[in-house]
Amino acid sequence: MSQKNKKQLRRRQFLALMGSSSFFAATNPFELFLQNMSYGLVSQAFAQEIGPAPRRFVHIHDHGAPPRWMFDNLLKTQANEPFLQNTMVKTRFSGNANNYTGTTYSLHSHKGILVPHLFSAQVPAPGGGLRPLADLLNNMLVIRGIDTGNAAHLGSAHLVSRPPGTDATTGGLIADKSHLPLPAIGLNITNLLNYRSKKGVSVIHHNTQLERNNIATLLSPFQENVPQAFKAKREAIDETLRDTINVLDRGLAYYADNIRIDSNNANSLLKNGFDDLEANWNQVYNKYKGIIDSSIQLNIPGITDRPIGVGQTRNNHYRRTIATGIVYNNDLRTVLQGATIRAMAENFAMTEFLLTRGYTQYMVFRLRGNVLENMNLQQANGSMIRGALTSDQHQTGSMLGLLANSIYFAALGACLLALQDALKNTPSSVSATPFNRPLTDGNLFDQTLIQYGAEFNRSPRQDGSGADHAAYATSFSMFSGSIEGPQIIGNIALDNNHSSYYGTFGRGAINPDMSRRPIGLGNLVATQAAILGVENPSPNNSSVVRASGNSIASLLRPGQIVRPEEV
Amino acid sequence: MIKALTFYKYNKKYLYLTMVFLALLSLSLMFQNCGQQFSAEIEYDHSHSSLSDSMGNNNPGQKIIQQPEYNIRLPERMYMRNRLAHAFLPRSGNYTSQDNSINNTISQLVERNPTFFGGSCHPNEQGCPQSAITTTAHDPIPPSSALRASLSLRVCSEILHRDQAIINALNNAGLSGINAEKNFQNLSAVYRLFYGERLPANDQLDQLAYLANITSSQIGAGIDEWRAILLAICSSNSWQFL
Numbered sequence: 001m002s003q004k005n006k007k008q009l010r011r012r013q014f015l016a017l018m019g020s021s022s023f024f025a026a027t028n029p030f031e032l033f034l035q036n037m038s039y040g041l042v043s044q045a046f047a048q049e050i051g052p053a054p055r056r057f058v059h060i061h062d063h064g065a066p067p068r069w070m071f072d073n074l075l076k077t078q079a080n081e082p083f084l085q086n087t088m089v090k091t092r093f094s095g096n097a098n099n100y101t102g103t104t105y106s107l108h109s110h111k112g113i114l115v116p117h118l119f120s121a122q123v124p125a126p127g128g129g130l131r132p133l134a135d136l137l138n139n140m141l142v143i144r145g146i147d148t149g150n151a152a153h154l155g156s157a158h159l160v161s162r163p164p165g166t167d168a169t170t171g172g173l174i175a176d177k178s179h180l181p182l183p184a185i186g187l188n189i190t191n192l193l194n195y196r197s198k199k200g201v202s203v204i205h206h207n208t209q210l211e212r213n214n215i216a217t218l219l220s221p222f223q224e225n226v227p228q229a230f231k232a233k234r235e236a237i238d239e240t241l242r243d244t245i246n247v248l249d250r251g252l253a254y255y256a257d258n259i260r261i262d263s264n265n266a267n268s269l270l271k272n273g274f275d276d277l278e279a280n281w282n283q284v285y286n287k288y289k290g291i292i293d294s295s296i297q298l299n300i301p302g303i304t305d306r307p308i309g310v311g312q313t314r315n316n317h318y319r320r321t322i323a324t325g326i327v328y329n330n331d332l333r334t335v336l337q338g339a340t341i342r343a344m345a346e347n348f349a350m351t352e353f354l355l356t357r358g359y360t361q362y363m364v365f366r367l368r369g370n371v372l373e374n375m376n377l378q379q380a381n382g383s384m385i386r387g388a389l390t391s392d393q394h395q396t397g398s399m400l401g402l403l404a405n406s407i408y409f410a411a412l413g414a415c416l417l418a419l420q421d422a423l424k425n426t427p428s429s430v431s432a433t434p435f436n437r438p439l440t441d442g443n444l445f446d447q448t449l450i451q452y453g454a455e456f457n458r459s460p461r462q463d464g465s466g467a468d469h470a471a472y473a474t475s476f477s478m479f480s481g482s483i484e485g486p487q488i489i490g491n492i493a494l495d496n497n498h499s500s501y502y503g504t505f506g507r508g509a510i511n512p513d514m515s516r517r518p519i520g521l522g523n524l525v526a527t528q529a530a531i532l533g534v535e536n537p538s539p540n541n542s543s544v545v546r547a548s549g550n551s552i553a554s555l556l557r558p559g560q561i562v563r564p565e566e567v
Numbered sequence: 568m569i570k571a572l573t574f575y576k577y578n579k580k581y582l583y584l585t586m587v588f589l590a591l592l593s594l595s596l597m598f599q600n601c602g603q604q605f606s607a608e609i610e611y612d613h614s615h616s617s618l619s620d621s622m623g624n625n626n627p628g629q630k631i632i633q634q635p636e637y638n639i640r641l642p643e644r645m646y647m648r649n650r651l652a653h654a655f656l657p658r659s660g661n662y663t664s665q666d667n668s669i670n671n672t673i674s675q676l677v678e679r680n681p682t683f684f685g686g687s688c689h690p691n692e693q694g695c696p697q698s699a700i701t702t703t704a705h706d707p708i709p710p711s712s713a714l715r716a717s718l719s720l721r722v723c724s725e726i727l728h729r730d731q732a733i734i735n736a737l738n739n740a741g742l743s744g745i746n747a748e749k750n751f752q753n754l755s756a757v758y759r760l761f762y763g764e765r766l767p768a769n770d771q772l773d774q775l776a777y778l779a780n781i782t783s784s785q786i787g788a789g790i791d792e793w794r795a796i797l798l799a800i801c802s803s804n805s806w807q808f809l
Contacts, residue, residue, distance in 0.1 A: 200710030
């Protein structure tokens, strides 16, 4: 065999080897490993896309952070728990048969859980009459003892909606999955809200001072201004026109579904119009306005059923703010005459209107930063003025604070119950346009998460003169038809170990079920995500609840007050 | 195997070639298009892509929403304004009162809505408007929203109910007026008022001609046929994809 033939042979041998090695490579374990790895990654990527439709989310942000120990800041929940009293942390008035002269920490038992005294009250119901505020507890879950890590109002508000380490917000993630025409709406919250969608779905901000016609403003882009004759002509060829548009858009990339959805939603709203908008809006608005007005005049045992402070020396316990000083009304209850709560009715009416008619998936609104406005205030010289009590109650004394906050929370609780009623009476598949897939069976309250909270809670001054920022004692209340409440999640410390802020008021403590950590904001958004049915935006943190179908239950042992030696 | 090892022992260059081959094979496996490989297992929900399909066609058993994760962006207000003006206003710049009305409609619904259509305010732009309702679309290339979509549809209708807009558009397309034939060439010229150098497919031209026929039978021949054609083209979304 010549040298050339040897080379040719070797080349043939080489090619044969390559062929056999290719076969080997296609079936060997390494290739299978690569295939499985690729398949796993791809499957995981698509698994994030595929899941149950998200719940709707109503996020109520009470900016200014009013003290909430008389409402949903649940502290002592079991009779055998230790509890250290602070002068500010009170839930009802105390005194004699004729007059309230002081305050006390009084609790009411509901389903074996102790809750603040206010929950024993009856609050206004839609259409007149009263109902137990305690009904709110049946679908309520409280997550407490969170440290936001920032004691500034704005900074903490931003962290609450988007903690560090998150790549999107839960509101943005459910908006991404929504087919509703206005996936995310924010009312008066532009500067406070951290919102981030992965797909670039906009949140629509409504930033005017809320007035009675605000729904018309919000929906005005869907009201066209064309002659009736033109409308009639367009209607006559509508089906062919839409088919033609679809044929022209046929080349639109498959990933541009958002544009198609938006266009179809917009067309549907434009076509249907809003002829009954004002009448429908007035009906909803008047319902909440009536509830709130009645709440301000409510006779609540232990709060407004007797004169308050008659003949008592006026001191810092009766202070409204440091600027205007002490309130000298002989009977403190008279401060409520003519008082109002700003924008609460408008916010709740907008929420009910847009949710129950299937316009929006995520609704976030800000309560206006004042607990009461137009209060009837007597000054030291006997003159009367009208003034507001801010939510940011650094200088608000224990007596005035308990009265005004209790009234405010009675109104808020009544509005929450009315909103829940409306959601219960709405099927979960409701949609303003025909492009939304059905969610799940059941009513809209089962398929909605309502979260109430603020940027933080408050640290009470032991001298009863006010309460400051407590970023380390933040709590949130969640409501849903899928929650069987009351549930309390998160341990809190018995004592704050600080002379000015003495006692039990919600400082976060370690949880044995969470690697001996307090609950963090990452856990909060992970919990929201679990309930809403979207991916966890804070992958380093886990949910504190298990959400399965129409059941939302705590993964931790019930929250307790923990002694210092256990912290 | 022994034979192969012996072969490589005496033929080092083939050993190197083999190593390079195996390395390339491994790399190709890593960069293969796995999405395509598993595409049969992915079912995108396209039912909403057609209005007529979607109307009353919800499947109660289907409780899954699947949407792809892409962040689609659309052109800003000045592009939109210019494209609409390019189609519906005289190129000469000599505006009649009707033309001024068309111009005002474009301005009010598109140009003066940076919160929906994006595009920053210019330093010497008089009173760059901020609406009572806004979106996160302040960035130059904004995302889609139903509000923007609504205004996009509205601007087409609120322009095209005026006959002057149709006359202007046909002039701008180089046609002889409202009696111009609805042939492929003329339909293509009107299509390109919005789509620029992109050419329509034959079935799209067929559909536009069909729309003209339906309009003729339902409403009447003449200007309304071109009105319907222009309304369909203007209301389509694809021309906003640059």
